[in-house]
Amino acid sequence: MKTVTILGATGSVGTSTLDLVEREPDRFRVRALTANCNVRGLADAAIRTRADIAVVADETCLPALRDALAGSGVAAAGGRAALCDAAAGADWTMGAIVGCAGLEPVMAAVRAGGIVVIANKEPLVSAGDLVLAAARDSGATLLPADSEHNAIYQCFDSARPDRVRRIVITASGGPFRDWSIDRMRSVTPEQAVAHPNWSMGAKISVDSATMMNKGLELIEAARLFPVPHDRIEIVVHRQSVIHSMVDYVDGSMLAQLGPSDMRVPIAHTLAWPDRMATPMAPLDLIALGRLDFEAADPDRFPALRLARQALDDGGARPAILNAANEIAVAAFLARRIGFLEIAAIVEDTLSRFAPPAPASIDDVLAIDTEARMLAGEAVRRRVKDSVE
Numbered sequence: 001m002k003t004v005t006i007l008g009a010t011g012s013v014g015t016s017t018l019d020l021v022e023r024e025p026d027r028f029r030v031r032a033l034t035a036n037c038n039v040r041g042l043a044d045a046a047i048r049t050r051a052d053i054a055v056v057a058d059e060t061c062l063p064a065l066r067d068a069l070a071g072s073g074v075a076a077a078g079g080r081a082a083l084c085d086a087a088a089g090a091d092w093t094m095g096a097i098v099g100c101a102g103l104e105p106v107m108a109a110v111r112a113g114g115i116v117v118i119a120n121k122e123p124l125v126s127a128g129d130l131v132l133a134a135a136r137d138s139g140a141t142l143l144p145a146d147s148e149h150n151a152i153y154q155c156f157d158s159a160r161p162d163r164v165r166r167i168v169i170t171a172s173g174g175p176f177r178d179w180s181i182d183r184m185r186s187v188t189p190e191q192a193v194a195h196p197n198w199s200m201g202a203k204i205s206v207d208s209a210t211m212m213n214k215g216l217e218l219i220e221a222a223r224l225f226p227v228p229h230d231r232i233e234i235v236v237h238r239q240s241v242i243h244s245m246v247d248y249v250d251g252s253m254l255a256q257l258g259p260s261d262m263r264v265p266i267a268h269t270l271a272w273p274d275r276m277a278t279p280m281a282p283l284d285l286i287a288l289g290r291l292d293f294e295a296a297d298p299d300r301f302p303a304l305r306l307a308r309q310a311l312d313d314g315g316a317r318p319a320i321l322n323a324a325n326e327i328a329v330a331a332f333l334a335r336r337i338g339f340l341e342i343a344a345i346v347e348d349t350l351s352r353f354a355p356p357a358p359a360s361i362d363d364v365l366a367i368d369t370e371a372r373m374l375a376g377e378a379v380r381r382r383v384k385d386s387v388e
Contacts, residue, residue, distance in 0.1 A: 002029070002270075003028075003030075003092070004093075004094070005031050005032040005033070006018065006021075007086075007094060007095050007105050007106070008034065008095070008102065009041075009042060011096055012201055014033075014035075014096050017266050020263055020270055022048065022049060023279075024276065027276075031053070032054070032055060032089075032090065033051050033053075033054050033055070034054070034055040034056070037060075037061040039061055042054050043065060043072075047069070047074060050074070053075040054074055054075070054077075055077045055078060057078070057080065057097075059078040061078060084104055086105075087108040088108045088111070091115065092269075093109040094119060094145070097120055099326060100368045103122050103364065107361055111140075113138040113139050114140060114141070115140070115269070116142055116143070117142075118143070118149075118220075119146065119266075124223045125219045125318045125322045126322050127364045128223035143272060145262070146220070147260075147265045148221075149244070150268055150269065152169075152244045154256045154268065155244070155246040155254035155255065156225055163248055163250075164227055164247070165248055165249050166227070166247045167231065167233070167245070168245040168246075170235055170236075170237035170240070170244055170293075171296060172238060173236040174208045174209040175194055176209055176300075177236060184300070185340055186338075187209070187338070193205040202333055203330075203333075206329045206332060206333065207325070209339070210303045211304055212325050214296070214303075214304060214307075215303045215310075216307060218234065218304075218311060219307060234296045235295070240260045241259075241260075243255075243265075264278060302347070306321060306350065307321060314357070316357055316367045319364055323349075323368045324348075324349035324375035326372070327375035328343075328345040336379060344382075349371055353371055
């Protein structure tokens with residue numbers, strides 16, 4: 001029986017993981033579940049799965065969690081140290097905490113060894129070199145849960161990476177893939193979170209709409225797979241059925257196809273190197289009928305250009321990109337800035353901040369904090385200018 005820890009158990013990836021784990025109780029035993037402060041959701045999941053421990057990152061929520069778990073036999077803990085303690089010790093750990101809040105727990109899991117599944121982008125985008133070095137030292141196995149990187153993982157010949165000619169990451173293009181720049185100026189948060197293919201949280205949905213998610217995935221792919229940056233391409237594929245492709249030197253191209261449901265890549269990582277059943281129906285290729293591809297437009301979606309430049313520059317640039325984007329997306333969702341200003345704020349922050357490459361997780365967190373402050377200042381300037 002495989003022991004399982006889910007960091008971020010009440011989010012969309014966490015609940016999808018729980019759905020699969022609960023379908024096979026004889027195969028998986030839940031060691032720890034964590035959430036920020038969703039006490040009810042966390043307690044319900046912990047009681048259902050008979051978890052050893054439930055942890056809230058926000059320590060002020062601990063008394064409520066203890067009350068919710070009273071008499072259940074599930075231990076309760078709270079705070080940053082407890083979160084990192086809970087992250088270490090399972091055979092299989094899902095890292096699904098959104099934002100840099102998930103960086104330290106994921107690093108704790110990696111340092112402990114075992115299988116660590118990366119669902120949040122920050123560990124590999126903001127601290128990729130550090131995470132990979134820690135995995136080498138501990139012997140941890142890193143598996144990607146993002147549908148795109150999981151698809152690449154399934155198709156990539158890791159024993160002969162020199163035979164890979166290129167990686168092709170597919171993108172749905174988001175809800176505004178056919179909109180002009182002028183039309184995108186009036187985009188509302190409600191329109192931006194209405195993804196045409198996937199059901200995701202608000203922040204990730206906005207990233208899809210700006211195509212920043214593909215930029216971040218580009219950086220992740222460069223960390224995970226030994227292929228030169230210029231051999232990783234992004235192609236718009238509206239149906240979101242092919243999740244990514246690997247092109248080989250002999251002209252063969254391998255693609256992974258599947259429904260637009262995170263339970264498919266999560267199941268691959270849960271059972272790896274085996275396979276497990278999911279509730280997903282087989283793809284109906286006849287009903288699907290066609291698969292379309294087109295070039296991504298860097299003029300309408302400047303996030304792609306910014307991400308590739310950050311990857312090429314290396315050092316602290318990806319961490320700055322990620323932090324500034326989080327602040328800009330939050331400001332857009334709060335209706336403080338316009339949709340097109342998200343990328344502009346990221347670019348502004350990158351132009352104002354050039355620290356040395358991080359040598360530790362503390363360095364990454366310090367860079368993240370400073371970048372967020374600068375991006376916040378950029379937001380306030382734009383708000384002020386719009387009022388005047």
